Amino acid sequence: MPLGRRRRAALVAPLVALLALAGCTDDRATDQPAPTPTRATATPSPTPTPVAARAGAPDEAATVLPAATPQDAALEASRALFDRAPVVVVAPAEDVAAQLTAASAAVALGAPVLLTTAGADPAPVLAELDRLGAQAVLAVGAAALAPPPGLSLVPVAPGADAATLRAATGAAFGPPAEVPPGQEPAAVRALASPRPSVLVVAGAAAAPAPTMSPTPASSPAPTPSPTPTSSRAPTTLPRTRPPAAVAGTVALTGVGVDPVAALATVRAAGVPVLDAPGGDPRATTPSVQALATAAPDHTIALGAAFGPPDQLARRVATARTGLLLGGGGQLVFPQVAGVPGKKYVALYGTPGSKALGVLGEQDVPATLARADATAAPYRSLTTDAVVPAVEIIATIASGGPGPDGNYSDERSVADLRPLVEAAGAAGMTVVLDLQPGRTDFLTQAQQYADLLALPYVGLALDPEWRLAPDQVHLRQIGSVGIDEINAVVAWLADFTAQRALPQKMLVLHQFAGRMIVDRARLDTSRDELALVIHVDGQGTQPGKAGTWTTLRADAPPVHWGWKNFYDEDKPMLDPTQTYQVQPVPDLVSYQ
Helix, strand or coil, X not given: CHHHCCCCCCCCCCXXXXXXXXXXXXXXXXXXXXXXXXXXXXXXXXXXXXXECEECCCCCXXXXXXXXXXXXXXXXXXXXXXXXXXXXXXXXXCCHHHHHHHHHHHHHHCCCEEEECCCCCCHHHHHHHHHHCCCEEEEECCCCCCCCCCCXXXXXXXXXXXXXXXXXXXXXXXXXXXXXXXXXXXXXXXXXXXXXXXXXXXXXXXXXXXXXXXXXXXXCCCCCCCCCHHHXXXXXXXXXXXXXXXXXXEEEECXXXXXXXXXXXXXXXXXXXXXXXXXXCCCCHHHHHHHHHHCCCEEEEEXXXXXXXXXXXXXXXXXXXXCCCCCCCCCCCCCCCCCCCEEEEEEEEECCEHHHCHXXXXXXXXXXXXXXXXXXXXXXXXXXXXXXXXXXXXXXXXXXXXXXXXXXXXXXXXXXXXXXXXXXXXXXXXXXXXXXXXXXXXXXXXXXXXXXXXCCEEEEECHHHECCCCCCECCECCCEEHHHHHHHHHHHHXXXXXXXXXXXXEEEEECCHHHEECHHHCCXXXXXXXXXXXXXXXXXXXXXXXXXXXXXXXXXXXXXXXXXXXXXXXXXXXXXXXXXXXXXXXXXXXX
């Protein structure tokens, strides 16, 4: 069955209410004596028990509705949320006014909305009516639908007012609300039961309730037609009860797919609709905060651009944590229309060592102040958010083998934690740099799992200091095979996903092509990571520009970083000149 849920598909015969004529008497003889005449009293007809719709969340944590057309989206939303619906609302796909009226009625009734198109095959709509066990259809406007036997159809006009809708549905409605062009999805999203607003196209007069010509007093009452009651067009729906709101579920929009009918069905099921710009709920602070507040167990996304359901489920799980990165949201480099991007300016070095970079030239508070001051001039040069950062050398290339023989001095987590946590508290990004010597990058990365578990901490791999078994630092330039890098990619991405952490930056330092062997096979598929190739050569600016151009040739799809050296560059670029490098670097570091 669609969407992983078994559905009961049965077409239930409609309830037919027979109205007794007041004052009728029974002339048939009986064996009982006639009772003493008393004042005649009418015996009320029993009120039919309302039939309830049944709605529920899909079994899967995330469901993506492709919504290729509004008609498809309407069917997909109904299948995703409704198991049973004695009443279904149907409207023409070409008529916006009809769909607005249908949306108000659907939310009041707790019923799904389906769309018909003149000349289109009605089979999918009829099959969905059958699956839902529909007894009656509220047809708004010129809905192209010939109901099968046993299914009653109650017509209403597009733009019907509250009185007309109440007469047809038995439900209560709120005041009218005019909807400007282009605001239809927002208006439908705002509908809520009970007493939803009656949506009408802005400037259009509401269709009045139908009236009946009074019968003159002198004229005899008309003789009822002998036509069977079941063949007459009913004017009211059977009594129904809205379903209980679907708990623990949200719907997401944000990829330009906002079909009115599908949104109406979502709201009829009591499901809130949240924005996820660009199809990634991690992209903005509002989307993260909304999901953290809702804490859904199930998510329904409108539009194929939300990607595979398993990927969406991981993204929602991350957003639910409410954790935010510097610059907002949970993405390192958000790339969503209308949402500012991010760029980073970092100090490089290791705490307590002036020889290894500017980061170690001062204490922690002064380092943070210097990082912010270094980033500040860049903010006027871009519309992106500029986030200060610190890249901390966690393992330091050593001239000797050391106790473990790997030519790398590993700093302890305890040594690094004060700067790491202070930077995170200040809204900065932290990157741990590895210079592994004769061991491998993955082994060293795993030693810093406690720090990498912090949401704002990423990782950098420095192949210049990755030695072969017979190499020594400063005698040879190190290198690394792509399989070793991809092993780190896989481990760090899994580590991030398992902990529902925000996206992490993974930096690959490179200033010569031979430093990363078979770079074209770099795994860039992991959504949990943002990969950066950081071009960190030093020297003259023409030489650095040439290295930049060479390394960008035939590169995998990554972001790019540039390093400014205070002493070694001839001359060092200022912020304006740095952002004249093309493409503009996403990460600029200072050493």
